[in-house]
Amino acid sequence: MAEQLTLGGESDEGSSRDSRGDGRSDRRVVVAVPKGRVLKQLAPRLATMGVDPQTLLADDRRLVRDDDATGLRFLLLKPDDVPTYVEYGVADLGVVGRDVLLEREYDLYAPVDLGIGICRMVVAGLPGHVATREPLRVATKFAHIAARHFLRSGRNVEIIYVQGSVELAPLTGLADVIVDLVESGETLKQNGLVVLEHICDVSSVVVANRAAFKLKRARLTPVLEALAGMQGAAASAAR
Numbered sequence: 001m002a003e004q005l006t007l008g009g010e011s012d013e014g015s016s017r018d019s020r021g022d023g024r025s026d027r028r029v030v031v032a033v034p035k036g037r038v039l040k041q042l043a044p045r046l047a048t049m050g051v052d053p054q055t056l057l058a059d060d061r062r063l064v065r066d067d068d069a070t071g072l073r074f075l076l077l078k079p080d081d082v083p084t085y086v087e088y089g090v091a092d093l094g095v096v097g098r099d100v101l102l103e104r105e106y107d108l109y110a111p112v113d114l115g116i117g118i119c120r121m122v123v124a125g126l127p128g129h130v131a132t133r134e135p136l137r138v139a140t141k142f143a144h145i146a147a148r149h150f151l152r153s154g155r156n157v158e159i160i161y162v163q164g165s166v167e168l169a170p171l172t173g174l175a176d177v178i179v180d181l182v183e184s185g186e187t188l189k190q191n192g193l194v195v196l197e198h199i200c201d202v203s204s205v206v207v208a209n210r211a212a213f214k215l216k217r218a219r220l221t222p223v224l225e226a227l228a229g230m231q232g233a234a235a236s237a238a239r
Contacts, residue, residue, distance in 0.1 A: 029072050029219050032086055032094035034079040038204055041116045042095060042227065046072075049226040072223065083108060083207055092212035093223060099181060099202045103144050109208040112228045117204035121145060123197035124188055125170050125177035131155075133176055139169030140179035149179070149199050167191040 033039055033056065043053040055067040056074060065074040075091055083106045086094040097117055101110065121142065135156040140146045143159045150157045160175050167187060169175035181202060182188060182195065206227050213220065 027071070027219075029093070029216065029223060030075065030091045031072060031223065032075045032077055032082045032091035034082055034095060034097075035076050036079070038079075038095065038097075038117050039076070042114075045229055046223075046226050048229075049222055051226075086207050086209050089209050089211065092209055092216055092220060093227075094207045095204055095227070096207055097202055098200075098205050099142065099145070101205070101207070102200070102202075103142050106207070107210065109210055109213050110205050111208055111213070112206040112224055114204045114206065114227060115229075117202075119181045119183040119202050120195075121179065121199040121202055122182050122195045123149070123177050123179055123199065124167075124182070124193045125196050126192065127194050129170075129177065129196060131176060136177065137175040138177055138179055139166055139175035141166065142179055145199065146179040149197075167193055 043056045082094040082096040085091045135158045139160045166178045
């Protein structure tokens with residue numbers, strides 16, 4: 001699980017090695033960002049430190065985007081791949097949903113909760129569902145989160161991995177309940193399902209490569225502050 005950190009602390013900027021440990025002096029900060037809705041929310045925050053929003057939002061198929069004004073490089077990835085690129089030092093920072101970190105173990109720092117992409121991880125099923133089958137069948141793409149949740153209450157479950165349209169599982173008898181992310185609950189409602197149990201709240205967080213967070217601290221801090229919305233808040237206070 002990613003380790004929580006604050007933005008403060010001393011920098012080891014004087015070290016001769018970057019996060020890749022190969023002796024190269026790469027002055028560029030690389031940020032892995034998820035394609036999609038969250039990216040549109042990140043662009044205005046990064047604009048407070050001078051990033052051209054079109055660097056991130058341009059409608060083309062480039063997966064590597066360089067912002068000349070700030071010297072930042074952005075990697076546009078599928079959300080599940082962001083922490084992998086950060087953990088292995090290809091990117092210094094990344095933005096990812098907390099559900100991805102909870103589902104898989106990563107050796108990363110998580111210094112900033114962005115407060116965007118907010119949703120809930122829940123157990124859902126048909127109204128009035130009473131567990132009669134042993135073991136309880138649970139359909140989900142979050143197998144580890146689901147297993148830990150039911151283990152805490154001592155319930156015996158069979159996890160059935162499904163990638164999408166998980167709401168279909170209780171309707172067809174594939175599973176008794178599902179574990180999934182819920183934002184408004186409208187998809188559940190339209191499929192006749194209800195929330196049965198709340199597992200945890202989920203939002204997007206910034207993750208940092210451990211070595212980069214020490215070696216590039218001075219250069220990472222403005223990016224972290226912009227992502228956290230601190231620069232915009234400071235500008236508003238100054239006005």
